[in-house]
Amino acid sequence: MTDTSFRSGWVAIIGKPNTGKSTFLNRILGEKLSITSAKPQTTRYAIKGILNREDAQIIFIDTPGFLKPRYEMQSRMLDIVHDSFKDVDLVLFITDVTDFPTDYDNEVLHMLAKSSAHQIAVFNKIDLNPDLDREVLIGQLPSRIEESHFVSCTTGENVDELMQSILRYIPLHEPYYEQDQLSDLPVRFFASEVIREAIFHHYQQEIPYSAAVIIERFHEYPDQVVIEAQIWLDRPSQKVIVIGKKGEGLRRIREYAQVQLSEFLGLPVRVQLWVKVVPNWRKKKSNLREIGF
Ligand SMILES: Nc1nc2c(ncn2[C@@H]2O[C@H](COP(=O)(O)OP(=O)(O)OP(=O)(O)O)[C@@H](O)[C@H]2O)c(=O)[nH]1
Ligand SMILES: [Mg+2]
Incomplete structure (x- = not known):
């Protein structure tokens, strides 16, 4: 008999460069799947990371940081960002708590206005500034953002709570991939x-x-x-x-x-x-x- 309480779904990780999108993916997978660096525009492809739990399988899509393209490769990278949030259950808008909102944040939010997926905001790097006024930051988000989280992907602070919230947006569905698979990339x-x-x-x-x-x-x-x-x-x-x-x-x-x-x-x-x-x-x-x- 199939398990009718199992959840499976798709989550796109989107934001401007260098906010910690790939660091987040690696932390929740417990594996270094997506490369990271202190320089912006490290990720070039859509990296699919599959989180397998007893009760759920979540497919995360890590994307290149959103920028205005200056050459052919960057426009391909932007296409990847656009494609990534088309058919997902949830979009994680990730930004950097020490640098929000910038023009690029606003452009990303503007782009996400076209998406019909659920959307939540993740303010990363709170370890760098634990005392800031969170309500002020939340107040700058569009109203369709359903909730906000303040996390540190390097220390792990509040990442478990964020994960619990993500799960609530994942529909009842059988797993899309084999349950021992970490990615679909070779x-x-x-x-x-x-x-x-x-x-x-x-x-x-x-x-x-x-x-x-x-x-x-x-x-x-x-x-x-x-x-x-x-x-x-x-x-x-x-x-x-x-x-x-x-x-x-x-x-x-x-x-x-x-x-x-x-x-x-x-x-x-x-x-x-x-x-x-x-x-x-x-x-x-x-x-x-x-x-x-
Ligand atoms: N202090 C601090 N640094 C972080 C945190 N999360 C990520 N970083 C650092 O931020 C830098 C960028 O991280 P990445 O994960 O490569 O960022 P990204 O959003 O994937 O960047 P692109 O792929 O270029 O768009 C790295 O040097 C990380 O170590 C955090 O919570 N706190
Ligand atoms: Mg990256």
């Missing part, structure tokens, strides 16, 4: 994302935004995984910086990726990297297709 994709995260962590300014990662080979042996990847950059000068003196830069990326991926896959992982200059790849449709847009 492992190759996570390998490329972890390498991209290493680049976000190790380089300043424009390099992370000029970089794309293409997995060329992904070999699973019984005792280890071997991954060969290309890093695309816009300019030869960036290639010199990324490789570093005596290959030092590339070595750091490789080691970071190997540690993270070994943990994720539960097997030793060996990563080999090549750097290639592909001028203007962010503006070219054919290049964007190659990296999955």
Whole structure:
């Protein structure tokens, strides 16, 4: 007999860049699924993370931070945001408690006015400013936002309470996915994302935004995984910086990726990297297709 009290549904996580959307997803899944960094515009794709509980399965969609697109890749990222909230049960509007409302917050809220899904607001990073006047912040939200939560995704404060609220918006439904599944994205994709995260962590300014990662080979042996990847950059000068003196830069990326991926896959992982200059790849449709847009 099927369990008629089981809940399953879809939740989109939407907000301007750098508010902690991916950090939130990782915290509730208890796994590092979506890459994060202190720089805005880290997430480029819709990352689907599946939370499996005894009583429910919730599919969260982490999205790129909302910005006005300046080049082809950013308009693809914005399309991803628009698509993400079409058929969901709930939208989590996530913002940063220390920086609200900005123009981008208001643009996101304006965009969400078109959505018929339930919407709740999440003010993240309260650890940075625990004493602020919450009523003032809530007062700036449109009336269709049904409730507000003040959380810290790094300390975990109030995240359980938020989770309880989310569950109330999830309809009675059988699970959409297998109940041991964490995501619908292939492992190759996570390998490329972890390498991209290493680049976000190790380089300043424009390099992370000029970089794309293409997995060329992904070999699973019984005792280890071997991954060969290309890093695309816009300019030869960036290639010199990324490789570093005596290959030092590339070595750091490789080691970071190997540690993270070994943990994720539960097997030793060996990563080999090549750097290639592909001028203007962010503006070219054919290049964007190659990296999955
Ligand atoms: N102090 C504090 N920092 C946080 C909190 N949540 C996230 N951060 C930090 O904020 C930065 C951005 O976090 P991400 O999760 O990458 O943000 P995002 O919204 O996914 O960013 P984009 O993908 O660029 O849109 C990281 O340095 C996080 O460690 C929090 O509750 N408190
Ligand atoms: Mg993100």
